[in-house]
Amino acid sequence: MNSISRRKFLKITGTSAGALAAARALPSLPFANDALAALHEEQGEVTTIPTYCDICFWKCGAIAHVKNGKLWKVEGNPLDPLSRGRLCPRGTGGVGAHYDPDRLRSPLIRRSVRGDEEWTAVTWDEALDHIAEKMLKIKEQYGPEAVALFSHGIGGNFLKHTFKAFGSPNISAPSFAQCRGPRDVGFRLTFGEDVSSPERTDIRNAKCLTLIGSHLGENMHNTQVQEFADAIEAGASIIVVDPRYSIAASKAKYYLPIKPGTDLALLLAWMNVIVSEKLYDADYIAQYGFSFEEFSQSIAQNTPEWAYPETGIKPELIRETAREIARYRPASLIHPGRHVTWYGDDAQRSRAIALLSALLGNWGRKGGFYYPVSMDLPGYPYPPYPKSEKGKVDNPNQKYPFAHETITTGIREATISGEPYPIKGWWVYATNLFHALPNEQDTIRAIQNLDLMVVVDVIPSEIAGWADVVLPEATYLERHDDLNVEWFRDPFISIRQPVVKAPDDQKPNWWIAREMANRLGLESYYPWEDIEEYMQFRLEKGGYSFDSLKEKGIILGERQPNYFDEGVPAEFPTPSGKIEFYSLQLTEHGHDPVPVYKKPDDPPPGYFRLLYGRAPVHSFSRTQSNRVLMDMMNENEIWINADIAARWELKSGDRIRLKNEDGVLSNLIKVKATERIRPDCVYMVHGFGHTSKGLRFARGRGASDSQLITRYKVDPLMGGTAMNLTFVTFEREA
Amino acid sequence: MSRYAMVIDTKKCVGCMDCVVACKTENNVPEGYNRDWIVQDVMGKFPDLHMEIRSERCNHCDEPPCVHCCPTGASHVHERGGVVLVEHNKCIGCKACLASCPYDARFIHPDGYADKCTFCIHRVEVGLLPACVSVCPTHCMYFGNLDDPASDVNKLLNSRSHHAVLPEAGTKPHIFYLT
Amino acid sequence: MTTHEITTTRMNPMIDPGMHIWGWEIPVYLFLGGLVAGFMVISGYFLFSGRFQESRHVTCFRAPLTGLILISLGMFALFLDLEHKLYAWRLYTTIKIASPMSWGAWILVLVYPAMAIMALIHLPDQKHLPIRVEFLHKLSQSLRSHEGLAKTIGAINMLGGAILGMYTGVLLSSLGARPLWSSSSLWLLFLVSGMSATAAFIHMVAPTKAERELLAKADNGFLSLELFVLALYLIGLATTSDVHADAVRLLISGTYAPVFWIFVIGVGIVIPLGIQILAVNHKVKHTSIPPLMVIAGGLILRFVIVMAGQHSHWSNAHGL
Numbered sequence A: 001m002n003s004i005s006r007r008k009f010l011k012i013t014g015t016s017a018g019a020l021a022a023a024r025a026l027p028s029l030p031f032a033n034d035a036l037a038a039l040h041e042e043q044g045e046v047t048t049i050p051t052y053c054d055i056c057f058w059k060c061g062a063i064a065h066v067k068n069g070k071l072w073k074v075e076g077n078p079l080d081p082l083s084r085g086r087l088c089p090r091g092t093g094g095v096g097a098h099y100d101p102d103r104l105r106s107p108l109i110r111r112s113v114r115g116d117e118e119w120t121a122v123t124w125d126e127a128l129d130h131i132a133e134k135m136l137k138i139k140e141q142y143g144p145e146a147v148a149l150f151s152h153g154i155g156g157n158f159l160k161h162t163f164k165a166f167g168s169p170n171i172s173a174p175s176f177a178q179c180r181g182p183r184d185v186g187f188r189l190t191f192g193e194d195v196s197s198p199e200r201t202d203i204r205n206a207k208c209l210t211l212i213g214s215h216l217g218e219n220m221h222n223t224q225v226q227e228f229a230d231a232i233e234a235g236a237s238i239i240v241v242d243p244r245y246s247i248a249a250s251k252a253k254y255y256l257p258i259k260p261g262t263d264l265a266l267l268l269a270w271m272n273v274i275v276s277e278k279l280y281d282a283d284y285i286a287q288y289g290f291s292f293e294e295f296s297q298s299i300a301q302n303t304p305e306w307a308y309p310e311t312g313i314k315p316e317l318i319r320e321t322a323r324e325i326a327r328y329r330p331a332s333l334i335h336p337g338r339h340v341t342w343y344g345d346d347a348q349r350s351r352a353i354a355l356l357s358a359l360l361g362n363w364g365r366k367g368g369f370y371y372p373v374s375m376d377l378p379g380y381p382y383p384p385y386p387k388s389e390k391g392k393v394d395n396p397n398q399k400y401p402f403a404h405e406t407i408t409t410g411i412r413e414a415t416i417s418g419e420p421y422p423i424k425g426w427w428v429y430a431t432n433l434f435h436a437l438p439n440e441q442d443t444i445r446a447i448q449n450l451d452l453m454v455v456v457d458v459i460p461s462e463i464a465g466w467a468d469v470v471l472p473e474a475t476y477l478e479r480h481d482d483l484n485v486e487w488f489r490d491p492f493i494s495i496r497q498p499v500v501k502a503p504d505d506q507k508p509n510w511w512i513a514r515e516m517a518n519r520l521g522l523e524s525y526y527p528w529e530d531i532e533e534y535m536q537f538r539l540e541k542g543g544y545s546f547d548s549l550k551e552k553g554i555i556l557g558e559r560q561p562n563y564f565d566e567g568v569p570a571e572f573p574t575p576s577g578k579i580e581f582y583s584l585q586l587t588e589h590g591h592d593p594v595p596v597y598k599k600p601d602d603p604p605p606g607y608f609r610l611l612y613g614r615a616p617v618h619s620f621s622r623t624q625s626n627r628v629l630m631d632m633m634n635e636n637e638i639w640i641n642a643d644i645a646a647r648w649e650l651k652s653g654d655r656i657r658l659k660n661e662d663g664v665l666s667n668l669i670k671v672k673a674t675e676r677i678r679p680d681c682v683y684m685v686h687g688f689g690h691t692s693k694g695l696r697f698a699r700g701r702g703a704s705d706s707q708l709i710t711r712y713k714v715d716p717l718m719g720g721t722a723m724n725l726t727f728v729t730f731e732r733e734a
Numbered sequence B: 001m002s003r004y005a006m007v008i009d010t011k012k013c014v015g016c017m018d019c020v021v022a023c024k025t026e027n028n029v030p031e032g033y034n035r036d037w038i039v040q041d042v043m044g045k046f047p048d049l050h051m052e053i054r055s056e057r058c059n060h061c062d063e064p065p066c067v068h069c070c071p072t073g074a075s076h077v078h079e080r081g082g083v084v085l086v087e088h089n090k091c092i093g094c095k096a097c098l099a100s101c102p103y104d105a106r107f108i109h110p111d112g113y114a115d116k117c118t119f120c121i122h123r124v125e126v127g128l129l130p131a132c133v134s135v136c137p138t139h140c141m142y143f144g145n146l147d148d149p150a151s152d153v154n155k156l157l158n159s160r161s162h163h164a165v166l167p168e169a170g171t172k173p174h175i176f177y178l179t
Numbered sequence C: 001m002t003t004h005e006i007t008t009t010r011m012n013p014m015i016d017p018g019m020h021i022w023g024w025e026i027p028v029y030l031f032l033g034g035l036v037a038g039f040m041v042i043s044g045y046f047l048f049s050g051r052f053q054e055s056r057h058v059t060c061f062r063a064p065l066t067g068l069i070l071i072s073l074g075m076f077a078l079f080l081d082l083e084h085k086l087y088a089w090r091l092y093t094t095i096k097i098a099s100p101m102s103w104g105a106w107i108l109v110l111v112y113p114a115m116a117i118m119a120l121i122h123l124p125d126q127k128h129l130p131i132r133v134e135f136l137h138k139l140s141q142s143l144r145s146h147e148g149l150a151k152t153i154g155a156i157n158m159l160g161g162a163i164l165g166m167y168t169g170v171l172l173s174s175l176g177a178r179p180l181w182s183s184s185s186l187w188l189l190f191l192v193s194g195m196s197a198t199a200a201f202i203h204m205v206a207p208t209k210a211e212r213e214l215l216a217k218a219d220n221g222f223l224s225l226e227l228f229v230l231a232l233y234l235i236g237l238a239t240t241s242d243v244h245a246d247a248v249r250l251l252i253s254g255t256y257a258p259v260f261w262i263f264v265i266g267v268g269i270v271i272p273l274g275i276q277i278l279a280v281n282h283k284v285k286h287t288s289i290p291p292l293m294v295i296a297g298g299l300i301l302r303f304v305i306v307m308a309g310q311h312s313h314w315s316n317a318h319g320l
Ligand SMILES: Nc1nc2c(c(=O)[nH]1)N[C@H]1C(S)=C(S)[C@@H](COP(=O)(O)OP(=O)(O)OC[C@H]3O[C@@H](n4cnc5c(=O)[nH]c(N)nc54)[C@H](O)[C@@H]3O)O[C@H]1N2
Pocket: A054, A152, A155, A174, A175, A178, A179, A180, A338, A339, A429, A430, A431, A432, A433, A435, A436, A437, A438, A456, A457, A458, A459, A461, A462, A463, A473, A474, A475, A476, A612, A613, A619, A620, A621, A622, A623, A686, A705, A706, A709, A723
């Protein structure tokens, strides 16, 4: 071992006793230490900075390691209750977002027709002045509401603020109508509250966990997966309902290979068994339930024998699992799912999950749904926002009576039709609408009606390709974002702060939002110059130390009660003030007060239902340019039941195209012939099949489910777009 | 003496590849190469299936053919923990060790030398766990000393059923999978 | 019916989906090593048996010289295969007893002087050399005058050649992770195949009919032996374990079967053996065709064994 490497070694090990002991022990070992010395030499000067992750919306606390001034790795922050010191694979691979060679580097202005991806690089001043001019013109002609904002994730907070100040209420994210909206509506109608995000599911304390399509382990929402493993370790009974033998299914005591689209029948049958065998929590229902009798009557016909031909699940198995679910109540959790926009009956199916949960008495109980808490942190005192006279554009006449958030596809529809009023400008922040919304032709049609289309992104995504102006954002590792004041099991505040510099002329969203406001005459809404000033103000007003937050990344609050028996008041903000087994709100709007099952369509001969989901190493369509994560999985595959594949003379590794009923052809996609899926459906991971020219690496790898989803149903309760309705057939390359 | 080993609980592992990503960033494993990887082993006929998921890497074998066959001594068993390492500037890149490993755990680094899992000995030496172990979100990986009867790895091996991969290859692997 | 579906996420270059760490260089190296081993044994035998006095035998002088050239080519091929070439000198900073690769490196170093001395002994027989180096001739004369010494040198070459020939097989068979190679008869196969290729080579270039005749006979013997050893090798593996039987199937009915049957067995052994049997019985004339076939067959044998061996595996999640 030479002296240089030894000195470096000592430097990285610092002064901790163990480290010194190890260092001292080294020279006594003969020969073999050269390999080690080399390993240590690679270490160099390391600094660590806490922040929180943004590869998905879970916002795990992280600690970034910077070696010799370059980003090295990101680890979990042990103080953080969400990550418990461990990130998910996407978070660990987050470094790839910073190093992505295909990143946007400077603001771009379109110089050809929309969608051609021909750009002129401009300065920020040119870009922002151009946008401001157009926005003011639209405001003058159509009112401020005519500019809509699509924004997904916490990064959009300041842009939303600028928009509200501008006077537009049309702010929306796909997390409602393309994701968890139906679930939150189903639970609201029943318990008066949302499940929200992070989900208030007490997985780690559940003795029985039922997953209806929630593919934990592939769906990598960190805390959920960690608690799933805790539950497995604790020996929880796991029931998985999925047409595909998911990772979670491989952990299950009972795997129910349900026919796609028939989950409501299964849920009704389970409830039928639990009610008819009186396995429910009678005291809980007597105390908190509303109209239980009417409910019982309406499900009296939904026996396991009735459900069998629908679901393909044998009556004995339905009974056995119903009893298993009831056996562990109230610590029996029926996971409400998250992306639930599947078949058009989604809010009602989610309501059935809520009702089953109510039967088990698990709401507000350990092992069921806990009550999340949060820190008390004052907001920044801004002037009041102007009131919009026209109201929101997405849901005219409350067509979808229970939509409590803005419907993305509603804004898109209004942009196409000009009704109830015209939309002339779109800002799109951190959402790739071409992958997030069904039927991309509609998205294109809407964009063609715009006078201004701005996209803020980090990479040249498909949506950016259709913009008039593209604004390159610094990645989450290079910027501040708003403070995360989380609603969770434990209360805490976390900070996102720059770990490394943005490599080129990329700017953080708060800067963009503030610069825009200044150009739109909204200076009074940004009394602060710098985001640190904003954070410091809020934290000091709340009585917390900004310095400590910067240093530790997390401020933890006192543990507070999470369950009824810990003192959380059992209040249900429904019209009846109780858990609504029978919903008069629904009757009032002409909907079924208790969910009623409707048969899904069967695929035509030679066609298969297209299902989709998550891979643990990717987030939607945002990580296929991240070289670290692409190294883990660089294309998606089409899962085809092995027998079906054999019948079609397809084998694993073959490349085929999928064709939907409207004749839309996918990119080439690799076949995975597998036992792990039913014969009537096929499956792919969402997010692949990029077409954008700028995504040099991601482009053409795998196929896009979104591209094939031309037909969809809209949930009549809340406007969610059901996307598991696509049927595809296989096309071999000639 | 210490003999390091890993015990991995296949009941908890979800095959998320976090261990693979963490190894990449921790050890600067070049694009296109993996020191660890995930194997999914599915048996049966739909829907009656069984799947074992394994996070695999060099087994740091007790009888390492890769060390025996190395003509220069670049591949060697390190005194600490019996970890099998490669000394880069002794390696001639003859690839005999690649061919000799029944697990195909090695590869040629783009810089020319044979490379593979080091059990993150640089971390272990300073009291940290290997990167893959410390990142695993399901806490299904355990690292410790086989010669210490009180270690986690021994406790688990004594209390749970387990198997190694290809014990019939005779290399006495040091990674055990709980079933 | 149940199925067994194994998938892996590993995708390392040269390893996945099938191992391909060695291209043409190693088979060429192994073949040349075998050929040179044959030269050493045959030339050594001529020296040892005192036949060198009959002089003018190609075997005696040119074979060792050609051997020197061929072994250098072989070593160059090996060098080309190294991925960390700048460190090749590391081979000679240590001797690793357990590593055939290591002792192979040292054997190669010993092969040079052994063959050089053998060539030197025959230097005076060479009438047409363009230059005469006086002191070499003196050295040669003095070596020749000690018959015992010359015999010893012959014996050393025979021994060295045998070890070199075996080593080319042991090199592979020591890599037990490849079932196709883990056979205790691989060294014998490569040794015999090397001998037959050498015999064929000398047969082809020998100036006198007598020498041609002699070597064709020898070659026929080696080829027959090779057939026998091949059978031994295949049957031995096939009866070791399922894994090994799978490996053998690569040769006899799998991906490599056509090349194996047509080129290794047919073109490389059976056909030339047939022709040469006729030739030594004076039914047909001696031509260069059968020896060329034998040499080609020997080379292809190395290719097939090296390539198929890499693809043989204990368990392969890629399902090859
Ligand atoms: N067909 C189909 N459609 C779906 C789904 C599906 O599974 N299949 N899933 C649905 C669900 S559950 C959801 S939540 C939505 C998700 O929908 P989106 O949130 O739209 O997700 P992505 O497709 O990843 O698009 C994210 C965009 O943000 C960009 N981006 C990433 N990081 C940053 C950043 O730091 N700053 C900025 N400015 N931009 C950034 C990415 O480059 C990408 O263009 O999609 C829904 N739609």
